[in-house]
Amino acid sequence: MMRVLAQRLATSALSLVLLVTMVFFMIYATPGGPAYSILGVHASPLAVAALDRQMGLEHPLWQQYLTWWIHLLHGNLGYSFTQHAPVIDLMGSYLHNTLLLDAVAAGLAITLSIALGLLQGATAGRGLGRVIGAWQIVTYSLPSFFVGTVLILVFAADLGWLPPGGIRGSTGGPGFAADLWRHLLLPAVTLALPLTAGLSRYFGQQVRHEYREDYVRAARARGLAPLRIALAHVLRNAVRPLVTVIGLSVPALFVGGVLTESVFNYPGLGWLLWRSALEQDYPTVTALVLLIGLLTILGNLLADIINSLLDVQVRYD
Amino acid sequence: MNANPDTILAVAGLTLARGPRHRPEILVDDLSLTIQAGEMLALVGESGSGKSLSAAAVFGLLPAGVRRIAGSIRLQGQELTGRSERALRAIRGRAMGLVFQNPLTALNPSLSVQAQIAEVYRVHRQGSRTAARARASALLAEVGLQDLSGPRDHYPHQLSGGMRQRAMIAMALACDPPLLVADEPTTALDVLVQAQILALLARLQRERGLAILFITHDLRLAARTADRLLVLYAGAIMEEGAVADVFEAPRHPYTKALKAAIPPLPATSQRLFEIPGLPPPPGPPPSGCRFAPRCGHVRPDCRDAVPPLRGAPARFACFHPCQDQ
Numbered sequence A: 001m002m003r004v005l006a007q008r009l010a011t012s013a014l015s016l017v018l019l020v021t022m023v024f025f026m027i028y029a030t031p032g033g034p035a036y037s038i039l040g041v042h043a044s045p046l047a048v049a050a051l052d053r054q055m056g057l058e059h060p061l062w063q064q065y066l067t068w069w070i071h072l073l074h075g076n077l078g079y080s081f082t083q084h085a086p087v088i089d090l091m092g093s094y095l096h097n098t099l100l101l102d103a104v105a106a107g108l109a110i111t112l113s114i115a116l117g118l119l120q121g122a123t124a125g126r127g128l129g130r131v132i133g134a135w136q137i138v139t140y141s142l143p144s145f146f147v148g149t150v151l152i153l154v155f156a157a158d159l160g161w162l163p164p165g166g167i168r169g170s171t172g173g174p175g176f177a178a179d180l181w182r183h184l185l186l187p188a189v190t191l192a193l194p195l196t197a198g199l200s201r202y203f204g205q206q207v208r209h210e211y212r213e214d215y216v217r218a219a220r221a222r223g224l225a226p227l228r229i230a231l232a233h234v235l236r237n238a239v240r241p242l243v244t245v246i247g248l249s250v251p252a253l254f255v256g257g258v259l260t261e262s263v264f265n266y267p268g269l270g271w272l273l274w275r276s277a278l279e280q281d282y283p284t285v286t287a288l289v290l291l292i293g294l295l296t297i298l299g300n301l302l303a304d305i306i307n308s309l310l311d312v313q314v315r316y317d
Numbered sequence B: 001m002n003a004n005p006d007t008i009l010a011v012a013g014l015t016l017a018r019g020p021r022h023r024p025e026i027l028v029d030d031l032s033l034t035i036q037a038g039e040m041l042a043l044v045g046e047s048g049s050g051k052s053l054s055a056a057a058v059f060g061l062l063p064a065g066v067r068r069i070a071g072s073i074r075l076q077g078q079e080l081t082g083r084s085e086r087a088l089r090a091i092r093g094r095a096m097g098l099v100f101q102n103p104l105t106a107l108n109p110s111l112s113v114q115a116q117i118a119e120v121y122r123v124h125r126q127g128s129r130t131a132a133r134a135r136a137s138a139l140l141a142e143v144g145l146q147d148l149s150g151p152r153d154h155y156p157h158q159l160s161g162g163m164r165q166r167a168m169i170a171m172a173l174a175c176d177p178p179l180l181v182a183d184e185p186t187t188a189l190d191v192l193v194q195a196q197i198l199a200l201l202a203r204l205q206r207e208r209g210l211a212i213l214f215i216t217h218d219l220r221l222a223a224r225t226a227d228r229l230l231v232l233y234a235g236a237i238m239e240e241g242a243v244a245d246v247f248e249a250p251r252h253p254y255t256k257a258l259k260a261a262i263p264p265l266p267a268t269s270q271r272l273f274e275i276p277g278l279p280p281p282p283g284p285p286p287s288g289c290r291f292a293p294r295c296g297h298v299r300p301d302c303r304d305a306v307p308p309l310r311g312a313p314a315r316f317a318c319f320h321p322c323q324d325q
Helices: A002-028 A034-039 A045-054 A061-073 A087-122 A127-141 A144-158 A176-211 A214-221 A226-263 A269-278 A282-316 B051-058 B085-091 B113-125 B129-142 B161-172 B191-208 B219-225 B253-260
Strands: B007-018 B025-036 B040-044 B066-075 B096-099 B179-183 B211-216 B228-233 B236-242
Touching: A002 A061, A002 A282, A034 A045, A087 A127, A087 A176, A087 A226, A087 A269, A087 A282, A127 A176, A144 A176, A144 A226, A176 A226, A214 A226, A214 B096, A226 A269, A226 A282, A269 A282, B007 B051, B007 B211, B025 B040, B025 B051, B025 B066, B025 B211, B025 B236, B040 B051, B040 B191, B040 B219, B051 B066, B051 B179, B051 B211, B096 B161, B113 B129, B113 B161, B129 B161, B161 B179, B161 B191, B179 B191, B191 B211, B191 B219, B211 B219, B219 B228, B219 B253, B228 B253, B236 B253
Parallel strands: B040 B211, B040 B228, B096 B179, B179 B211
Antiparallel strands: B007 B025, B007 B066, B228 B236
């Protein structure tokens, strides 16, 4: 167990180093150089040279690379010229909103996926199983800006049940939690829909596979009811590989958040990435790309750890 | 059929088929058998002869596409055919237990064997958790797994093949059913463990007065363990009777050929006997005896009509039975 953990940690650390290095060279390789792209196409050579000096770009490559690392390790992600604030502070003020939205969306997607996948696996090849399969393809293919817009049109504009965007209404105080939920609901559904499609399809396949196993036949021969077989026997075996896939979906959730948060004007990191990209705020975009990479690595690591824990529980309990 | 109160299982005229209704493929043709309390009947036949399918029919768990087109199945006098799925569920596991060929795949890998045994008891007897757990411990001890009857959980992968099959048997007996169906229970095990499992089945048969339907392709094993033999070929009964009659003095050429195909012990360098040809594929019932194409004693009239089951006490379906040799 400890050996596996150490191995996974080492792999993750290596991935992290590669990620940071790649992002460094990405910036370095921007056409015309970083200063040129910050200042725009029409910048005078003098201004570019000045910014080069300010950003330390006149130093040799290895020195810049080292400086890049030192800055990162000190939490210095650069300075946003458009927002006039250090990038790290900027990210800090949006992070919790994204974490909240992603957690709600992930919770929704996982719950729905397990229910749908069980149904789909148990009714594979029959009517309901096919309907669920079609639903998955449709919801997986629909772009989130479209789904988000339709949801806003229906539930906010027409029915007026939910707010069209933002994170809280003008009123604060007592109804704060309820108000927050009302704001979270539509973006969370938009974000959860394609994730549910992918997760439930994968899980449905697992369930279908488990249903063909001898132990299911044996459970039937013992007179166990279908619901009991599904929940107490099949679910337990089918859910384990799902953990890995959920871990791998963490960055997808974050990336999906870019469009969803923009559509709903939800002040999270995705929205920040969208804004920064439009305003050519390179330091912020770079930092967010690094964060997505970091999330990918962490998601993988987490899935590995949870899986080996589950395994150990069965093996050494 | 109900004359004898000790009759646990009585199958009469069971016919199973698949395919279109107007031209069905008959898989099991007019199977009749009875098992008394404390008796072991071995259903012997090659792969595809319909043995396991017959067991599935008893449990009402026929695979998709296979249907019962005739016959009755009575368990302790109660008709099982035509019952709702719900009613059958209450009977499976409670009044009849099933043991599978491969105990590793038939056990849920992520539940302890104790939990799986206790589950059957709780579902059918509505007992408390502690009562079910105590029941699991007692059963494990009864099948020779005293080491597993303590409070610790044991998962299938921690057990050897023989232990797993013992656990499967304990699970099948959780609610003290009068009938146990063992479908090739020793095929996935090595020879020594095979003997132990068969000894365990024989002991349970004796001690509990259990009726056992033992399904196997191994005639020698069947003859050594069971009280009576029923030889199936291509879905139909060839010969049936006490081991002393059927195995020692087979009347049907098929039984005789099966017996001749048993490899001699100790092994010799002689070429092993095999029955020439292959069993017929399922299809419309042939005119005449099913075994005729492979039979060494075939005569012209064998191909004209299906030989009926005759004889007493041992019955056989052959126009020209082998004489005592």
